Amino acid sequence: MTTGGDDAGAASAVGKGAPPAPPTPSGGVAKAVVTRARRNGLRAALAVIFFFGFVSLVLTARSTSFSAAWGTSFRNAATIATSSGMLRKTTRTVVPLLVDSESQFDSNASVALELPSTAKTTAITVLSAAEELRAQPERRPEHMLLRTTGDVRTLRPKYALLRTIGNALPPRHDPARTLQNLRFILEHERLDDDEIAKHWVINRIIDPTLLDQLKALLHEFNAEFTEIPFVLHEYAQQPFRVVIEDQGVDHAHAAEVLEKGEGDWIRVLNQNEIYDLKNRYALSVNAARNVMLAIGRRMSARWILPWDQNSFLTQDAWRLIKTDLAYHDRLAVQNADNEGVHQLKYFLSYMDRLAQENDVVLSPNYTPNAWAEPQLIFRDDAREQFDERFRYGKRDKVALLVRLNVRGVWNEWGWSSWEQQRTFMNVSSDVDGVTVPQTGYVVRLYSGVASFEMNDKRAAYWRELKRGEGVVRVLEMLETRVMREVFRFSNKTLSVYSESKLAATRSNASSGDVRTLVEDAERAMRIQEPWTVTSNAALSVFNASQMFANYVDKPDVTDDGALIKHMVYNTTSLALAWQITRDPRYAAQALKFVEAWCGDSNVSTAMLPLLDFADLSFEGVQSGNPEYWTGGASGVRHTVILPMLLDTMRMLFFHAPESPAAVDEGKASFRVPNATRTQLISWIQELYTHLKTSVHARTLFHVSTSLYGLQYDLQMAAMAAFLDDPLEYRYTLGTMQGRLLTMLDSAGNLVVPIGVAKQPYMLLSLATWGIALDVAQQLNMTSHLLHFDMTSDGREETTSNNGLLCRMVERQIPCCERPTGEDASGNRIPTTAEDEGGRCVKLLQDARPVQLFIYQRIVRHAISECAALKALTSCTSLAAMEIGSETLSAGELSHYQLPPYPFLRHTHRSSSWFNRV
Template identity: 30%
Template sequence: MAKLGRAKQRESAALPVAAASMPAVAASAPPPAAQHDGPDDFVLLRILGNDLFPRHRKGQTRTNLALILAHEPELEDCRKRWIVNRIIDPAEEALIIDLLERSGQDYTRIPFDIGEYAGIGWAEDGFAEPGFFLSKSYEALGPEARARAEVHARRLKNIYVMNNNGGRNLALREGRGLARWVLPWDGNCFLTESGWREIRRAVLEQPDLKYFVVPMLRVSSNELLLRGQMERPAEDEPQLIFRNDAVEMFDEARPYGTRPKVDLLMRLGVPGPWDRWLADTWEAPMAPRSAEAGRFALAGWVGRLESGKPHLERSGQGTVRALARADAIVAALDWLDRQVMASRVQPERLCLYDEAKIGELASEASATLRSALKADADAALSRGPGSVADKPAPAPGAGARDYFSLARYWWPDPASPDGLPYVNRDGDDVFRSGLPGFAPERFDRMRVQQLFDDSIVLALGWAALGDGRYLDHAAGLVRTWFIDPRTRMTPHLRFAQFVHGHDSHDSTGYGILDFSGLPRLLDAVRLMERGGALSPGDGLAFRHWLRSYADWLLDSPQGRHASRRLNNHGTFYDLQIAAIAIFLGDIDALNAALRRVRERLPHQFAPDGSQPRELARSRPRHYSYLNLVGWIAIARLAESVGDDLWNYEAADGRSLRKVLRWLIDRCDARDWPKGLPVEAERLAVEPLRAAYSAKYEPEQAGPAPQPPFSLDPMLGMAPFWPLQR
């Protein structure tokens, strides 16, 4: 224990926090063997926590502390201590500690560790179904219930950061060795001389009781409290006094904002408005009554200092306060998540492809792969640059630079004179029909696929072989498609996978899948910029285009539609959002996408590892494979920013590992529903097998990958897959 003047500081060791779960501290636990056996004295330990905007004003904890130190009287037979409880703002914590030390106050500091926080995941327990935030149950909730659900989803993070009941229990444990009566109170509690006199008299008159309930008066202005002008009775959740041999403690599994103190009040049988409060279905039930229930009495009153938000302190504002509190919890934890991710994101670093593997291409062991890369890069030199404006005619109602493709399973209606509206023949590709008007070059999908593939092949070719022609040509492709005002694509996919005769000349959002190759293009652009083939002005113009496209994905009807899809379309939507967010350093969009991916997993994967939504399609093997390609790409992106989706497991055990294993085990099976295996798709399982071995069974890694290193573009796997993470 270090002494600083009269002040005494104690550092409380932080317990390690599990990434996916937080064990509850027993609500009832025997008191420590060492207890204070002296006279009827008291120790008041107030817990100083975080300011949470918009519930509190910034600096409010420190402001209230200064007021208490300046105006609260000395309390008869009572010593005062403080708990500095995981303050997340280092500057604010330093000011609080400085104030305590200059005032000669004793305190214990519970440190906040951003590294410990970074390992804490989302809470999935309690919700009506896995993937709750992408469910119809969530969509049916009103705004207030949604806010509470968001708080619950952050329960484990909340428990660590706010440490509400953890701080109270630490105060209890410390206080038991310091006095007969322990007051583990909130940091905004203020005692007047008369209020303390009433509390002390009530306790000393009934020393056989182990608990006392101290009603709390919420004030809208501290001046009213200092002047003794309180006109209404105390009505807030009360504070508690514990005799040092009291058994009950606060339940540390109940986080701030979800009635953490009420749980103990109800265990003790303390009546109040909380008896009428309704619980959300995801909340854990209140604990049963304690063996010590009823062994309490009321004792005086205590004032609650203002929060800095006077309108929230008025009577009858309970619901408004609750919403502000929920918003504040979410905002604080999201701010911390932003700090964690910002420390990990390096936009210039490759995400899908592995720098080390690219560096090894010069070795003799990589001769076959290097030779194949040179051949493909040489071939790419002869193509392009193609433009979205090269098509002979735009979509109905569109311009020449608007991207245009047709949905491949929709056919002209033979019973209609003009073929309209088109009819669906799932799994039957109209582009292989030979019908006039369906030549691939009439539309943009083939061109954009070639753009994505040629760009990365050329960039990898430059990185491996040092031939500047490759990089210059790749940069020309990017300038033509995204930068040159005469040829660049308008940043939206409103007319992608268009269906004639439907949706009033708009697509539904399924066409966002056409840009599934965008993440590999972004790695190619990183290499182009590294090699100087794209100027800073080019880079700025490309990012401007990318930002506009990302905004369209997030805000358009098509983007919102794709974000809600629970099959491969949703997967590739999240893949694009995450890839763009890393490239642009958009931390909020990245964190939202990675969280949404976790919510999506139980909707797409069955407990046995199958993909029911993809198996229901007319081409079950193809779509099971395609969706998994998207998941692997997302896992690689996440890995590049320190997020491990490879080993993530939902609460019911569903995981990417199980899905990979399921598909690999069936890659040669002849009993797939609705169709037999296709040779190209059987061959395409090799990249999945290699990824599985590398991540889960590295000690059983097989021989080096063999050609082909690039697969049918319709299968979604990026070219030269052995060079990926």
């Protein structure tokens, strides 16, 4: 249950009363009865009000002020009138409402507070995010629709007790306790006080069944509640966060993170940081608290208690709290004209965290042990609210406690500079050196796991660890739901090629593009012996013939890298030709090639699924030094064509077109035997597991700071999708932007590794990022890549309109450079637009078609998101160019590891498509 992420663990025994402290003005007089009487009961209602008013004046004249007496009479009259059916009952009409903090409290019992994130000060603004979020409106819903229902009070309460109802987070919480604890509160919390109003905020409940049960339970007890709805499409737009404050490194791939990440605590901490923005939407703990503050002010309550969902008040606890608040209200009235007396606007109520069943608080012998982090009480004119930049579990409540100068164990924690700037260096002016007093206590109902509720360091550690694990578990479940429900993910869906284009091409099989494809397939049909790693002499240091190996510094030796490329490009042409022509000969030949490389059961020709000996050093091996007996980080480049191979397998396994001849003759079309399919899928699974878990892959490929790291990500994502692992697929693609931090400098220039030719590396990098954008587009992540940037203080920026990738396109593609140039010393100098146009024309004249294709592919993605590129005519013109498919042979495209036959690939589309899903 997301009831508050901070675990102060601070021992703070609360006595039976709070120490005297400066007061606050009284707001206990109800100012109006806002209700709508039934027409036939209006006179009766007025008579009741007059009668009780007169009686109250007589009975209370000796001890109560005139205005207070009238407040009492109004309350009594409203109670009688409602019970007699004179006042209008709860309606179920949902109406949009923007409220002014000074306006009267509407008696409509079911309203929707539609609060725009850019609301002006005349409306409730506490729902707006912190200042950074206000600069990122697209990361928040344009309007947060709050559905409020229940019997709303017709009188202004003096006190408003509001509690959230959030999602349970096993293993931290027992999921059953959400309903159990809510029912316990509704059945047993009896404060017997007409001056306090209770209200619940259902905070983005993920499980629809649980949501219905919660609403039914609240309706059963006629409890007021407001719902902040969870919208899966909105959650899907929240990006992963790869840069952690104060570090400025790619947190998802950095070597130092990998080295430190073996322990449970570091692992969970890292995962929670990367899921930060997703946590802030799905769990939205501080946003919900700010909603409660807004509702409390909407009620015109003098004191607002925006508490966590499992907070329970005994009559004794409420008596202590109310006594203190009323006392300070009286003092405030007495000192209203004394500017030297500080006005108290906040109180603390420490928690008794139950480690046994809730019934213990019903016993007359119950004695609280209030030691856990406090709940806060706000006066209606308190300026502060909860900082929504602190996610659930990351000092979400403690951040405000620090700003209010409330000391606790949190003062001894390690705080990043970003956190310090928002807390210790930003102390609230509401406290001005005055200690926030404590009052009463609050019971934190049992979570279902007794060992987590003890007051010791061990329990605190496990509480935090299991809370973090619970958060990640819930968010991972949501990521899977996004893939299945929003993007209709299926491991059978082609990733590189478009199924719709293949189907459309069947009706136009005589086109020049198709003829070229079929010619390539016919050449592949004439190949007698399939490619295998055993075609070469054994190159690994262990002389194993099935080991994939090559020498990076001895190109004259035919290596396995060349063989696997030939195999994949030829099987791709065969599979595509089969899809279009429906000739099963092509499918049979493609299967023969794939089976020989990946899983021939008769002859041991299959490549062992590992890459430990890819890109060996010939000189190093010859030296006999064991340090050179494994390959380098560049070895992952040889399998970058895996997505094409996987699409070939999908076509063979799941997309068999019916052969016209087979249909006419009543014969079955081509089918892959189940045993063969299982064998080939197992080979992919073994390679995937090796690249994900082996020391060689983790310490070389995963943490690579160059193009090879990006190539590794694309391969891992492709295999995850093929193996029906949508969570890993989405996570891998969603964190690719971190690669930009090591591949580029801050200006967007490519950092070319030592000893690598600059121009080929630049073109290969652009080609690979183009592929990355193609794949990311399928999950609406293109904008995440293009808007990614770093601020000057080392923080991640997710809404830049000229992000790092935009600047890379600008620096590497002449047509997209802004009007600047370089002098003889390499310094950038201003030039004219005409000069840049001339450079673009020269580029178009001199570039090979495949080079233009690489440029155009990435530019078409970039101009939709990068403001500076969109403003350049030469750049938009490049994007609009048509490059004939006949000029892009499979051989040319293979030089840059690009999939052949682009006329059959997915077409770029604007990222705004997601809004139409």
